[in-house]
Amino acid sequence: MTRSARLFILLGVVLALIGGGAYAAVRVAQTRVDEAIPQVDLFGPSDSPEPSAPPSPSPSPTPPAGADITGPLNFLIVGIDTREAQKGSPPHGDVVMILHVDKTLSNAYLTSLPRDLLVDIPAFKPSRYGGGRSKLTHAMTFGGRVPGKSGTWNIAQGFQLMAKAVSGYTGIKRFDAGAVITFRGYTKLIDALGGVDLYVDQKVVSIHRRPDGVHRAVCRGCEHGYSGPRMTYNVGTRHLTGWQALDYARQRYTTGGEYTRQRHHRQLMKAMLTKALSRDVLTDPAKFDGIVAALGATLTFDGRGRKPTEFLYALRNIRPANLTLTGMPGGGVFTGGGYQGERLDAVQKTYFAALRADTLAAWTKSHPKLVNTR
Template sequence: MVSGVSVAAIATFDVAASVQPSVHLDNETKGPVPQIGAIDGGVNLLVVGSDSRKGQDAVFGPEDSTGDLNDVTMLLHISEDHTNASVISLPRDMFVPIPSCKKADGSGSYNAMSRQKINTTLTYGGLACTVATVEKLTGLDIPFAAEVQFSGVMAMSTAVGGVPVCVAEPIEDLYTGINLTAGEHTLEGFEALQFLRTRHGVGDGSDLTRINNQQLFMSSLVRTIKSADTLSDPTKVYSLAKAVTGNMRLSDSLNNVSVIASIAMALKDIDLSKVVFAQVPTGNVEGGVIPSQPAFKEMFEAVAADQSIQLSGTTGAGTVVDPNAPVAVPADPAGPAGPVDPAGPVDPAATPAPEVVAPSVSVLDESVTGQTAADYTCTAGRTLKDQ
């Protein structure tokens, strides 16, 4: 017992020690650190994927160390009652207004801009600027944020023992160097990273279909993390915690192992079908895309109202339905002994049970593409001859 407690203490200290210097968000205030257990209320957390190669010469080589764009921007929303969650992707080439942001080096501020691509916000003012921009765009308060670089993606996929993905048609991409045959693949490390980065080898070669592919990967990652094989393996759980704290730059509010654990606890019992991955609706303009109204506004009004969102559109051109997806077998309500009244006999003197009110549901416009974590999809691969 003493040995076990000692190992747990060392592991906790090791994970805490791997936490990197944090970033202060404009809307942050000091508050109490929650105890281990599900966080109270809902959560809005912005996850930003940086294309920076700085400090990652071992992967990309010293000659490729430039770049600091948020090419992935995703908002995680967990409902107040912890019954559903959504991960909303904002395309990197979407033109948006950017508020005045403090320069990352503290030397002053950038002026507000009426129209600029969202993936430049990380360059202008770091993680805090990206958060401020998304808050202005969506009308939401976002108290938590995390920036992950390529090394973090590699570490997380390796920590869970690899992420299984389905490829419907071969993926060939000279830019990322990834080549996958049709069929099932379990990806981790550098190969997982290149799968997420590939654009030319997926769908129509656009960033929009790349997001579809990323949603496929994230759905599979969620299923893998929530599986017994991961949650019952202390080594995997510990490695995953290390991957998060050691390879992400977190906001002050999130830069604590207990806070991260409390948010994870809020997610752990949500049914896979209630974890929705959605891409905001957009329309094409020269050089990029813009939010498509009123569907864009309605989407974030539903999130602000803490409604459970439901998709009505397709998974997008980057993915197709997996023909070999497992089929759920409905339970037999009659059972072996015939029909049974689940409520049992009624006691007239008993106090009536409180009525369970189902959370309100908002069906999103069909222009919103995406899938749930329970949906099995395959990448619509693209070969060199189609590029």
């Protein structure tokens, strides 16, 4: 499997889409949900919150778990490309998203950072990485190395360095939760939802799949390294199955390149939220079971001491109408004619300043051209 970006699942949105109007179903199966989703320390000991005093006795009746979570909140979600067919291949931080939830816990803002964004990656003792300026995607690899064990990678360690690099770039000092997303279970998750309805905003021709869903043949010397008929996604509202959604959103050889790919990621997340809150999903126990199983095979979560279902409750008011998708403009960096990576335009500084101040509602109103309307 190539290093081309794969669609990944946004933890905050996925938790919201299972939550929201579906919280009654989640509460019934709370233990099963928490047990299904792997939970590990992704931020590392240096970033762990200080131990808190034992909570005082709760009044009767006991409020739902997560009722004491307050906003604003910031989530870091990293999708990794592990090339599962190649044992020992290094993980790459293929897609990076930041979800901000405002103080009311009712409005959410989703943006992306380019995988090839040039950033300062700090030194990291656990992997013996000395620090340097590189593409953001490499932070996962540099941090995930296990000294003395060639071909062995520690994903949680890689996420920790990725979080440090993102914090340094955005000024977000602390993330309230994070997730690593792999793609083994992603197709199953979309299929468990019954597929998604997505507006295809420009014609996209796949380099990876044939119209029947079979992978195109690898071919040396062929365009993009593959040969054979190609799946095409034409403009308009389309119903996509799991493999189609994954294939569509990973394409970056399109008009707009990497920035179009990021936009399609965000649009698909909103389509997933819309479908998850639809009546046919909320009232179908079998679909709920399938979603839980797929999540367990797809993501690893760190709630900084909080369980997934606590965030399910805290984010229960998030709806498609109050999830704002924002894309930061940017372009390539070249030295001596050679491509070095990506840089975002200066407007990103004002976006992250507004995020830190929890004033993104005003920022998005003043930057309407950067908001994805579909």
